[in-house]
Amino acid sequence: MKLKLTLWLLGVLLKRALRRKPRFREQLERMRGLDWGLPRKI
Template sequence: MKLKLTLWLLGFLLKRALRRKPRFREQLERMRGLDWGIATEDLSIARHYRMTPKGISSGKGLPVDLDLELRFRDQDTALKVLKKPTKQAFLDGMMSGNVRLVGDSADMNKLQKLLKHL
């Protein structure tokens, strides 16, 4: 339940940042949008985000056309990494097998640049 709420809240924060933070908006305009998602490995909890300079939408599940997916071994691992989303936290998670990146790692760098403006 905590992870579902955290992912919903992340969508809220992304939408608010688009409205209120010019640096976030500029960064998103430069990359011309990003479609990404977060899920547990068993897909029991999954949420996707479609971000463009015109707006951000989020929804349940993981569509197949996403640019980037972050898959976590379980809810506890996801919460632990998402509470402190640094490059090192993601790298440590990937090295230990707790986090799996599906997609281009360059998109992960773009996402981290955006998330620091939240």
């Protein structure tokens, strides 16, 4: 449960930073080539 809450809070803070901080937005644009993901279990 703590992990879910922590990940949710991280998402909220990242969205907030994306809206409020232009420098953060620029850095994300530069990093756009990086693809983050989790492998799926088959």
